[in-house]
Amino acid sequence: MQRAIDRVIQTYGLLTNQEAAENAKAKVETYIRTLFEAGETDDNRLTVCGLVYLRELDGSNDPVKAGYTGM
Template sequence: MNILPVDRALSKYGTLADRSETKGAREGLSKHLMKMYAEGERDEHRLTVHGLSYLRKLDQEIDSRS
């Protein structure tokens, strides 16, 4: 898989949510998207959208712990 969807999702999410990258986000996102890629998803735009959803969920989990 091209790393581009990971970078795109992190960049777009950082801009939209006005948040900096959280510790471990890149690694977790990469694993999540690689799993999707291994399961057959090849569209980079869909992978980016799934990445954005993953990051939003991650931030919600972090916020709920605070």
């Protein structure tokens, strides 16, 4: 579990900046711990879920903000 958290923070730091990644560390730790306690033990899946979670929090996955209007 800790390896997944470290990978999420490292990768998210590359996508945004290291300061934003450090600020999000507590949130992603809680989220990944919840997934782990629910039965997910695969580090790769935990890493991907953690990254998706952070990207949703910062609005990066919003297609409208990205400029996609569907037209």
